[in-house]
Amino acid sequence: MVLETGIQYLPGVGPKRAQLLQSELGVATVGDLIRLYPFRYIDRSSIVRIADVHPDLAQVQVRATVLKVRLYAKNGAELPPDQLKYNMVNRLSALVADDSGEMEMVFFKGVKWMHSRLVPGSTFIFFGKPSVFNNRLNMVHPEVDAPDSGTTGVLTGVYPSTEKLKNAGITGKVMLKLVGTALQEILPVLQETLPDYVLREKGLVPLTYALRQIHFPTDQDALAKASYRLKFEELFLLQLSLLKQKYVRSHNTVGLNMPAVGEAFNACYHALPYELTGAQKRVIREIREDMRSGHQMNRLLQGDVGSGKTMVAVLSALIAVGNGYQACLMAPTEVLANQHFANVSKYLKPTGVRVALLTGSTGVKDRREIHAGLQDGSIGVLIGTHALIEDTVQFKALGLAIVDEQHRFGVDQRARLWNKGWQGVPPHVLVMTATPIPRTLAMTLYGDLDVSVIDEMPPGRKPVTTLCVGEEKRHAMHNFIRDEIAKGRQAFIVYPLIFESEKLDYKNLELGYEEIVRTFPLPDYKVAIVHGQQTSQEKAFNMDAFVAGRAHILVSTTVIEVGVDVPNASVMVIESAERFGLSQLHQLRGRVGRGAERSYCILMHGTKVSKESRKRLDLLCATENGFELAEEDMKMRGPGDLEGTQQSGLPISLNIASLAKDGLILSDARGYAQHILELDPTLEKPGNAVLAAELRKDKYVSKDYSQIS
Ligand code: ADP
Numbered sequence: 001m002v003l004e005t006g007i008q009y010l011p012g013v014g015p016k017r018a019q020l021l022q023s024e025l026g027v028a029t030v031g032d033l034i035r036l037y038p039f040r041y042i043d044r045s046s047i048v049r050i051a052d053v054h055p056d057l058a059q060v061q062v063r064a065t066v067l068k069v070r071l072y073a074k075n076g077a078e079l080p081p082d083q084l085k086y087n088m089v090n091r092l093s094a095l096v097a098d099d100s101g102e103m104e105m106v107f108f109k110g111v112k113w114m115h116s117r118l119v120p121g122s123t124f125i126f127f128g129k130p131s132v133f134n135n136r137l138n139m140v141h142p143e144v145d146a147p148d149s150g151t152t153g154v155l156t157g158v159y160p161s162t163e164k165l166k167n168a169g170i171t172g173k174v175m176l177k178l179v180g181t182a183l184q185e186i187l188p189v190l191q192e193t194l195p196d197y198v199l200r201e202k203g204l205v206p207l208t209y210a211l212r213q214i215h216f217p218t219d220q221d222a223l224a225k226a227s228y229r230l231k232f233e234e235l236f237l238l239q240l241s242l243l244k245q246k247y248v249r250s251h252n253t254v255g256l257n258m259p260a261v262g263e264a265f266n267a268c269y270h271a272l273p274y275e276l277t278g279a280q281k282r283v284i285r286e287i288r289e290d291m292r293s294g295h296q297m298n299r300l301l302q303g304d305v306g307s308g309k310t311m312v313a314v315l316s317a318l319i320a321v322g323n324g325y326q327a328c329l330m331a332p333t334e335v336l337a338n339q340h341f342a343n344v345s346k347y348l349k350p351t352g353v354r355v356a357l358l359t360g361s362t363g364v365k366d367r368r369e370i371h372a373g374l375q376d377g378s379i380g381v382l383i384g385t386h387a388l389i390e391d392t393v394q395f396k397a398l399g400l401a402i403v404d405e406q407h408r409f410g411v412d413q414r415a416r417l418w419n420k421g422w423q424g425v426p427p428h429v430l431v432m433t434a435t436p437i438p439r440t441l442a443m444t445l446y447g448d449l450d451v452s453v454i455d456e457m458p459p460g461r462k463p464v465t466t467l468c469v470g471e472e473k474r475h476a477m478h479n480f481i482r483d484e485i486a487k488g489r490q491a492f493i494v495y496p497l498i499f500e501s502e503k504l505d506y507k508n509l510e511l512g513y514e515e516i517v518r519t520f521p522l523p524d525y526k527v528a529i530v531h532g533q534q535t536s537q538e539k540a541f542n543m544d545a546f547v548a549g550r551a552h553i554l555v556s557t558t559v560i561e562v563g564v565d566v567p568n569a570s571v572m573v574i575e576s577a578e579r580f581g582l583s584q585l586h587q588l589r590g591r592v593g594r595g596a597e598r599s600y601c602i603l604m605h606g607t608k609v610s611k612e613s614r615k616r617l618d619l620l621c622a623t624e625n626g627f628e629l630a631e632e633d634m635k636m637r638g639p640g641d642l643e644g645t646q647q648s649g650l651p652i653s654l655n656i657a658s659l660a661k662d663g664l665i666l667s668d669a670r671g672y673a674q675h676i677l678e679l680d681p682t683l684e685k686p687g688n689a690v691l692a693a694e695l696r697k698d699k700y701v702s703k704d705y706s707q708i709s
């Protein structure tokens with residue numbers, strides 16, 4: 001028997017069970033079965049006194065003597081104890097006792113067999129989940145073992161299961177038996193997957209030991225060692241496969257070669273009103289190296305809100321321009337595209353590079369002009385929304401595509417960008433995201449991309465004081481805004497807009513707006529409003545009023561979430577803050593603290609806030625560091641749910657490791673994977689044959705994430 005042997009050939013399985021194991025648990029081969037680990041363990045080393053049994057407890061075992069057995073019919077009538085027609089019996093109830101108390105054991109199935117076993121006066125170990133029925137402590141269908149049978153080990157593994165499996169008789173006990181048989185067959189011929197020196201350096205237990213212990217642990221310590229080894233192995237192989245793909249991609253995809261820095265870059269650089277931060281400089285160097293490597297750049301740029309990603313984008317675009325290519329910058333919303341256009345135009349003034357804006361509301365005439373300018377190459381940088389990936393938009397020589405806030409774009413949209421390259425060569429791609437993705441997740445989700453991180457804020461960024469405020473202090477909040485406006489500041493007030501309750505949300509927004517207008521009346525105060533149901537002209541008009549300082553307060557839905565820069569704003573009020581996700585709240589907060597001496601983020605919340613939401617709000621008050629928040633968020637919710645990572649499905653599913661908890665093991669494992677690939681990038685050396693074979697398995701092939709951006 002080998003790992004690839006079909007599960008139906010394992011003694012005790014057969015075709016029918018095999019089919020269920022496959023459809024219910026994804027177990028198709030013997031190898032799959034031994035890699036299906038218990039998700040928890042029952043400690044059967046201790047016996048609980050009946051007096052201490054409580055319905056809140058998970059599974060327990062008691063050692064008790066049978067006092068009396070009763071049989072009941074469907075209608076509840078008790079049947080004579082010498083009942084021989086078992087088909088009339090609906091339920092068997094055994095009253096059992098130890099020296100501390102009594103309880104009931106109930107069986108609906110296998111009654112005849114139990115009736116013959118549970119002879120009054122005999123003692124058994126009963127193992128099951130306690131509950132209460134008719135005010136009486138009981139266990140339904142406990143496992144019944146002779147007191148001297150000696151359980152399967154101190155810790156018993158519990159495997160994932162379903163109703164269908166149980167109905168087919170594949171109980172926990174049966175699973176243990178099947179796994180036991182499989183191990184017996186496989187372990188003697190099993191090959192170690194990890195290189196010797198890794199095992200030695202990391203002090204990892206061998207695979208055979210790990211597999212035996214993960215299924216049948218002898219004690220907690222052995223289980224911990226097994227689990228550590230298997231987590232390491234899982235993360236190591238995952239990283240090895242991702243990094244290998246990255247290597248193959250970067251060596252097989254030709255990239256546009258951009259050796260020069262160019263005059264435009266230098267002109268812009270020297271005219272900058274500020275010094276770049278160390279992190280910005282480092283990231284620009286990384287990008288420059290990519291663009292002149294001869295390979296296509298596929299880089300993710302992470303940086304917290306306000307870390308200065310736009311400047312990096314501008315300078316990167318100018319490298320492309322300086323080498324005779326064009327660049328485009330795609331933003332997720334029109335408001336944001338407008339703002340980028342305004343900023344970038346300003347930065348590009350000293351360079352003489354022509355920049356254009358293309359969005360859904362660009363008029364026909366302008367559009368025609370832009371199309372022409374892109375084709376003859378006179379436009380160096382194009383900024384826009386997804387309008388710029390339409391097929392009618394043709395570049396003379398697109399050399400760099402920058403995507404801001406990547407998670408808002410679909411995969412096919414990004415693929416269309418790739419196809420806009422020059423003479424069939426895809427442009428370099430730089431994806432910018434302000435959603436801080438924890439390192440461990442980034443390594444996995446984007447394991448085959450290069451990741452740059454701006455981990456330093458520009459000087460002058462002021463701390464933001466964050467407060468949680470209940471409804472009873474709404475009046476005080478209004479007064480606070482009034483004081484700030486008196487100091488010459490401006491305020492954002494943001495309402496949630498959740499798709500499912502859109503109608504109600506607009507109602508709230510409207511009511512909120514009316515209240516604000518009443519509280520802050522003309523002519524002393526001006527209030528602007530921006531939301532998704534406005535035309536783009538209305539949106540732009542209101543936005544401009546706030547950006548230019550003509551309006552004191554901006555009431556809006558989350559359209560301002562990304563990017564908008566109003567340094568004079570010092571207050572961010574978030575209504576129904578409990579309804580927002582952590583990273584969204586953090587993004588919103590990042591809109592203030594950009595100019596004013598002190599800024600405030602006020603999280604308004606209702607009276608009924610769930611424990612989890614409360615935790616989120618408290619966390620936000622406690623830290624301003626986006627990466628810290630993201631780590632905490634992931635711990636709270638698990639990585640699959642993490643906001644901003646639309647690819648909630650990980651590249652492969654993990655059997656035992658957790659991205660949230662095993663970050664250290666992950667980076668360790670990645671280091672080893674990197675080292676191995678440095679010496680043997682295609683895993684062709686004989687010493688790496690086992691690894692190469694592992695990576696040929698289904699779960700690692702057929703996934704090409706290289707075009708993720
Ligand atoms: P984000 O990363 O959120 O896109 P931006 O690029 O919008 O951040 O930058 C936020 C603000 O910081 C802008 O007003 C920008 O002009 C300013 N800024 C960027 N880099 C620096 C720097 N090195 N020094 C000072 N201010 C900077």
Ligand code: MG
Nearest residue numbers: 309310562563
């Ligand atoms: Mg930005």
